[in-house]
Every structure is written in structure tokens, then in C-alpha cells.
Amino acid sequence: xxxxxxxxxxxxxxxxxxxxxxxxxxxxxxxxxxxxxxxxxxxxxxxxxxxxxxxxxxxxxxxxxxxxxxxxxxxxxxxxxxxxxxxxxxxxxxxxxxxxxxxxxxxxxxxxxxxxxxxxxxxxxxxxxxxxxxxxxxxxxxxxxxxxxxxxxxxxxxxxxxxxxxxxxxxxxxxxxxxxxxxxxxxxxxxxxxxxxxxxxxxxxxxxxxxxxxxxxxxxxxxxxxxxxxxxxxxxxxxxxxxxxxxxxxxxxxxxxxxxxxxxxxxxxxxxxxxxxxxxxxxxxxxxxxxxxxxxxxxxxxxxxxxxxxxxxxxxxxxxxxxxxxxxxxxxxxxxxxxxxxxxxxxxxxxxxxxxxxxxxxxxxxxxxxxxxxxxxxxxxxx
Numbered sequence: 001x002x003x004x005x006x007x008x009x010x011x012x013x014x015x016x017x018x019x020x021x022x023x024x025x026x027x028x029x030x031x032x033x034x035x036x037x038x039x040x041x042x043x044x045x046x047x048x049x050x051x052x053x054x055x056x057x058x059x060x061x062x063x064x065x066x067x068x069x070x071x072x073x074x075x076x077x078x079x080x081x082x083x084x085x086x087x088x089x090x091x092x093x094x095x096x097x098x099x100x101x102x103x104x105x106x107x108x109x110x111x112x113x114x115x116x117x118x119x120x121x122x123x124x125x126x127x128x129x130x131x132x133x134x135x136x137x138x139x140x141x142x143x144x145x146x147x148x149x150x151x152x153x154x155x156x157x158x159x160x161x162x163x164x165x166x167x168x169x170x171x172x173x174x175x176x177x178x179x180x181x182x183x184x185x186x187x188x189x190x191x192x193x194x195x196x197x198x199x200x201x202x203x204x205x206x207x208x209x210x211x212x213x214x215x216x217x218x219x220x221x222x223x224x225x226x227x228x229x230x231x232x233x234x235x236x237x238x239x240x241x242x243x244x245x246x247x248x249x250x251x252x253x254x255x256x257x258x259x260x261x262x263x264x265x266x267x268x269x270x271x272x273x274x275x276x277x278x279x280x281x282x283x284x285x286x287x288x289x290x291x292x293x294x295x296x297x298x299x300x301x302x303x304x305x306x307x308x309x310x311x312x313x314x315x316x317x318x319x320x321x322x323x324x325x326x327x328x329x330x331x332x333x334x335x336x337x338x339x340x341x342x343x344x345x346x347x348x349x350x351x352x353x354x355x356x357x358x359x360x361x362x363x364x365x366x367x368x369x370x371x372x373x374x375x376x377x378x379x380x381x382x383x
Contacts, residue, residue, distance in 0.1 A: 018340070019379030021120040022156070026149040028116070030107035106146040114139055117152075125309045126340035130347040134159050150380075157374040160343055164370035169352035171198070171299060171327060178210065178256040178264040180289060180296040182249075184282060184323050185303035186315060187270030190331035190357065192221060194303050195265050196228025197357070197365040207262040209234040212252035214285070215269040216243045225267055231362055235259075245269065245281070246288040253292045266297070283322045300326050301354065304345075306333045312341050316349055327352040329365075339377050 107113060114135050121131035138155045147155075173179065181198075185191045192215075199209045211229050215221035219241050229236035237255055239248040249266050256264040266289075268282060289296045302325045304312045319325050328351050330342055346353065356373070357365040 018120065018124045018377060019153075021123075022152055022378070023149050025113060025116045025120065026107045026147070026152060027105055028107070029112070030105040032103035032105050104148050104150075106148050108144060108146050109139060109142055110144070121340060124340035125344065127310060127313070127344035127348070130163075130340075130344045133347065134163075134343075153378045153380050157371075157378045157380055160374035160377060161371045163343060164346045164353070164368075164373065167346045167350060167353050168368045168370045169327070169354065170367050171301070171354045173207075173262075174298055176295065176298060178253065178261045179298045180253065180293065181263060181265045181299045181301060182268065182286070182289070182297035182323065183265060183301050183303060184268050184319055184325070185270065186305070186308075189270065189303045189305040191267060191270065191303045192224050192228060193360065194301075194329050194331060194355075194357065194365065195225065195267055196232055197362055198355070199229070199234045199263075199265060200232035200362050201365070202263055203232055203234060208260065209263045209265065210252070210256045210259060210261040211236045212248060212256075212264060212266045213238045214245045214248055214252075214267045216241060216245050216248060217269050221267070221269070246285045249285050250288050250292055253289065253296070279318065279322050282319075286323055300324055301329055302327070302351075303329045303331060306330050306339065306341065309341055310344070313344060313348060316345060316351065320349070320351075325351060327354045329353075329355045329357070330368075331357040331365075333358045339373075342373070343377075 117135045117138070118131045121134060122128055126134070134156070137159050138152075142155075171181070183191050183195050195211060199211060202209050209232070211225060211234055213222045213225045213236055215225075216239050222236075222238050222241075226236045226238070237248070237252045239251075245268065252264060252266065266285075268285065269278070286297065286300075300323050302316060302319050302323075304315060306312075308315070316325065316328070328345065330353065333339060333356055342353065342356075345351070353368040355365050356368050
């Protein structure tokens with residue numbers, strides 16, 4: 001998948017220390033064990049014993065000496081020819097595919113190693129509860145065994161995949177027209193760009209999309225949304241600066257219905273979860289939308305900035321209470337994020353993760369794949 005090639009290349013290359021940390025943990029107190037390498041082609045052939053039932057080949061014996069013959073001068077043997085200097089072992093082994101295997105460092109999975117793993121996962125924004133649960137599952141049935149870095153990475157990747165498989169769900173589509181998608185989040189989380197990217201994908205899938213610029217407080221936000229609307233080829237409904245965003249949402253529903261749109265995506269102003277007045281305004285938007293359609297909004301998508309780390313957990317808790325969040329989109333995984341917060345969110349809330357973003361381009365948003373994400377996070381090479 002192209003997106004996760006980008007994820008593997010960009011994410012964690014410079015910012016995440018999880019992969020490097022796993023290497024360091026195993027090397028700390030680990031011991032090298034020789035890796036089995038295939039036999040070299042230039043190695044001398046081993047003597048083969050005859051199979052059962054076979055007659056061994058006759059062995060030539062020296063002839064009996066002849067009596068009464070005077071001894072002859074012993075002829076000095078000619079010096080054996082010196083063998084040609086062999087090619088450099090490294091080159092020869094590379095040519096024959098028999099390069100020596102590197103020794104594998106293994107370390108016993110004991111209490112000290114588990115504690116180091118827990119600390120590393122917590123530092124990767126996975127959270128205390130999730131880190132403890134993950135390491136406990138890794139240790140089950142393996143405590144006291146000697147494990148290599150690659151084995152630890154595989155176990156960790158499998159455990160992360162298991163946690164996240166149940167939450168990897170694309171944004172659901174319903175027969176209801178227009179399907180109202182309310183997009184919420186704090187300042188700078190990437191709501192506007194996410195709306196533009198989702199609108200582009202739905203349009204490409206043959207859906208009719210309308211966008212409502214609900215951030216009526218910032219003219220720049222409306223202009224940015226109009227740019228993304230142009231890129232996606234969808235209309236953007238606006239209102240004068242300073243207008244009531246709840247009124248705009250109500251009017252946008254009526255216009256989208258008249259246009260026969262499949263989807264109405266409503267942008268909202270960025271708001272901090274600790275600003276009670278702004279959060280109450282969001283609750284008002286939801287109440288007004290439901291006056292038009294009591295089943296709306298049909299999706300409330302919370303956009304999260306991966307660089308906020310553990311703060312994303314408190315954002316989900318607050319927005320879920322006021323706006324009944326139905327799914328998540330995680331952005332900026334190409335920045336300074338450590339990625340583990342996504343695992344913590346899945347473990348704590350179990351909300352669907354619809355998509356993740358790793359860049360600013362219109363195609364840098366895609367459906368969330370737990371296995372690819374886990375392998376990128378732990379540094380496993382693609383199979």
C-alpha cells in the first residue's frame with residue numbers, strides 16, 4: 001500500500017525511538033549466539049559413509065616389496081604447485097550467496113527486560129495501562145526464554161495488530177441523503193485538510209459531496225476550505241464572517257437536500273477542550289442539526305493531531321461527551337509523533353479509526369490498516 005510505504009519512510013525515521021529502543025534493550029545484557037549459515041561452495045567435501053547394504057569401494061594397498069632387489073635411490077618428490085590465491089572471502093561469498101550470517105543477540109525475558117520494555121512503550125506515547133497490558137501479553141508463556149530483537153519486534157507488532165484490528169473501519173456510508181458528517185477537533189488538528197481529502201475520495205467513488213464552512217470566525221479558514229473544495233471539485237457553502245455556525249449548519253442541510261447531495265461535510269471552528277464556552281457552542285450546533293433531522297449528525301469525526309501525544313486521550317474524552325464522537329482520523333503522523341498514542345486510543349476507547357494522514361497532499365490520507373501500522377511502528381521490514 002502506497003500510503004504505508006510513506007508511513008514507513010517518514011514516520012518514526014527521525015522522531016520515534018521505539019525501533020532503536022528495542023535494539024538497545026536486547027543488546028543490554030544480551031549475548032551473541034552464532035547464526036546458522038549455509039555451507040560454502042568452496043568448502044572441502046565431507047567424507048560420505050557407505051549406505052547400509054552397500055559394499056565399500058576397494059582401497060588400494062601398497063604392493064609387497066620384491067626380495068633381493070638392491071634399494072634404488074629415492075627420488076625426491078617435486079614441490080607441490082602452489083594454489084592460486086583465492087578471491088577475497090567477502091566477494092566470493094557474495095557471489096555464491098553464502099555470506100556469513102551475523103551473530104544474533106538474544107536476551108532472557110526477565111523482570112528487568114519487561115520493565116525496560118514498559119518504559120519504552122510509555123515513552124512512545126502508548127500510555128501506562130496499555131504498555132503494561134502489552135508487555136504482560138508478550139511475557140505470557142515466554143518468560144525466561146531468550147529472545148532476539150527481531151522476535152521481540154514481531155511479538156510487539158502482533159500484539160499491536162490484535163489491539164487495533166477491531167477499530168480499523170472506514171467511514172460508513174448510509175442510504176440517508178444527505179448523510180451529515182460533522183468534523184470536530186482542536187485548533188490546528190487538520191480538520192480542514194481532512195475534509196478536503198475525504199471529499200476528494202468520496203467524489204472519486206461517485207458520491208455527490210457538499211462542504212459547509214462552519215468556522216465562521218476566521219476568514220482564513222473559509223478561504224482554505226474553498227481551496228480544498230476546488231481541489232476536490234465540490235461546492236463549499238459559506239456564511240458572512242461572524243455568523244452563527246449553528247445557523248449555517250441548519251441552512252447547509254436544507255441546501256444539500258435540495259441539491260440531492262449524498263454527503264454534507266460540516267467543518268467547525270477549532271476549539272480547545274478546556275474552553276467550556278466553545279464546547280457549549282459545539283453542543284449547540286449538534287442540537288440545531290437535530291431539529292432538521294433527529295438522526296443527524298450521522299457521523300461525528302474527531303480529527304486528532306498525532307504530535308499532541310497523550311493529550312489526545314483527554315480530547316477524545318471531552319469531545320465524546322459533548323458531540324457523541326463516532327470515529328477518529330489521526331493526522332500528522334509524518335511529523336514529530338511517536339505513534340503509540342493511536343494504540344492507547346484504540347485500547348481505551350475502542351472508537352473506529354477511519355483514516356490516518358502522513359502528509360499535506362490530497363492523497364496522503366488513507367484507510368487505516370492495523371498490520372501495516374504495527375509493522376511500521378516496530379520497525380519490521382516489509383515481507
